[in-house]
Amino acid sequence: MPKTLKLILLSLRDLIVSAGPVVFIVIGALAAAYWYLDPQPPKTVTLATGPAGSAYAEFGKRYASALKTNGIEVVLKATDGAADNLQMLRSGEADIGFVRGGSADPVADEEAGLMSLGSLFYEPLWLFYRSDAARKIDPNSAALTALPQLRSLRINIDKQGSGVPDIVEKMFKANHIEARTLRLSNLEPAPAVDALLAGKVDVVVLASAPQSPLVQRLLRARGIQLMDFGQSDAYARRFAFLSAVTLPRGVVDLAADMPPHDVALLAATTSLVASDQTHPALRQLFAQSAQTLHSGAGWFNRARDFPNTRTSELPVSPEGDRAINGTPPFWQRYLPFWASNLIERMWLVLGGLVVLMLPLSKIVPPLYQFRVRSRVFRWYARLREIETKVDTRAGDRDALLDELDELDRVTHGIAVPLSYTDELYALRNNIYAVRKRLLANWPKEPGPAAAS
Known part of the structure; x- marks a missing residue:
């Protein structure tokens, strides 16, 4: 492997190991926050x-x-x-x-x-009635304009659970009409519409948005009229959940001018809960x-x-x-x-992690520096041992020289970034200085041939 590539890989490894604790803390915090906040919804x-x-x-x-x-x-x-x-x-x-x-x-x-x-939308209270039933009440008019006119008619006020019966009964009570005195039924909307068209009931009360197919059907049905609540403002003042609204002339069908006049209605507001x-x-x-x-x-x-x-x-x-x-x-x-x-x-967790990483990131450079310098400094312990032996003349002179040579070979294989080479060269100089002292203070003893 080329020396330059080896140096790059070693530096990268040192950086990863130095940043490891910070990365571990961040990943752990993210995992804990993800588990606690449960950000992804069910499917x-x-x-x-x-x-x-x-x-x-x-x-x-x-x-x-x-x-x-x-x-x-x-x-x-x-x-x-x-x-x-x-x-x-x-x-x-x-x-x-x-x-x-x-x-x-x-x-x-x-x-x-x-x-x-x-x-989301207004949900009007639609009171549809049969024209022939209205004529029985007032032969001179086929229009109903007030709830008391319904006393003798067959009225469907929707199924229990729809909420419509409660609203209608409150309105009857405001008109001093007891619901038990009326001919009320609780058919579901679809059967009730069929019953109205077939003449089995005289009045059907629906609470629905105008997009309802049943409302659209009755608005266009022959012999079926929509009651005009002339007292809509009064009802809206009596009941906070009701609003007075107007069905504009021609809004159902402009070409057919349907309805032929503005119709005052009452409406509740539907919400998504x-x-x-x-x-x-x-x-x-x-x-x-x-x-x-x-x-x-x-x-x-x-x-x-x-x-x-x-x-x-x-x-x-x-x-x-x-x-x-x-x-x-x-x-x-x-x-x-x-x-x-x-x-x-x-986002709050991510922002907190950014704030947390600012002080944590400051420990990465010292850790990196320590790892790189330790590659050099750890050999000083061995060099100190050799130096002590040299000073006390403990051991064999040639063996100490071999140790210094081995230490020198090891240091030549150490790879450090260029910014740390001065410390590597300092180690080599110190090895050279110990060798020089050893040779100067502990000369080689002459052999037998030299002594004679």
Whole structure:
């Protein structure tokens, strides 16, 4: 092996060994932080949606598609609605779910560890009724405008667990109407719509986003009308979880001028709710996906009105607040999800390690220097032994000369960086000086021939 290459390899080895303790500490700290912080999320997450055909079910499919691009499988769990979703979140059967305003208990659910990822959209309370049923109440008008007009009609208020029956019963009570005096049923949304169209019920109450196929179907059905809540502002003042919204004229179908006039409605705000046991990276992914899925203009809102954190009943998680109100880190635009998430979760640890390495790095040069110099200094012990023997004339003169010659040969094989060669040459000079003293102070005794 060429001497230059050997010198390079030796210097590299010394550097690695000198930096080894620091590297070991850093790797150990990183491993411990990775284990403790658990930055990488599980590959599956359960999303509680809603009944088949509902807006919740449709949005669930969109979230599943959005998260699939990041390698996360979203398991969609069909439920009876917002109240059922809340129960699943409380029991841990679901990680994330859609929850309608008015369904959660702000105090109890906050204590249970539930948090909002942001409000997503208005979910109007659609009260569809049959025109022929309305004429039975008032032959001069086929329009219903107030809840007391429904006393004698067959009303479906959605399935228990959807949260709709609770809202409707509160509204009836505000009108001094006892729910037990009404002809109420609790069919699921799809069968209820079929029953309304078939004339088996007179009124159907749905709480769903306008994207729901069932809502779209009833808005275009003949003989079916949408109730105009003329008292929507009053209801919104009485119930904090409701907002007064307007279905604009022609928004359903501009060409057909449907609806032919503005319709006043009541709406709750639907939020994406997660458990505090759900991995933070998954909460972040859902909150970021909400920015894409719900930021467009809708029938009841302008572009970028949603998602927002203003109308959430539950505390907003840091991930939701950062995704909605903050600016995403620049590296998210250039790195894949796993790498971006790793930096996001461990940036504090990485910064701490940088601070820790500053003082630790100062011990590397002395360690390196010690290793290189020890290659030279360790031979001084042997040289001192020889020097002591020379001074005391202990041992055999020729044997001591052989030891000095051997030591000299060894030192010529030592490889050190150029900056340390002065110490190597100093050792050789000292070997030469001891040999010189030995020859001067301990002359060779004449042999028998010389003596005669």
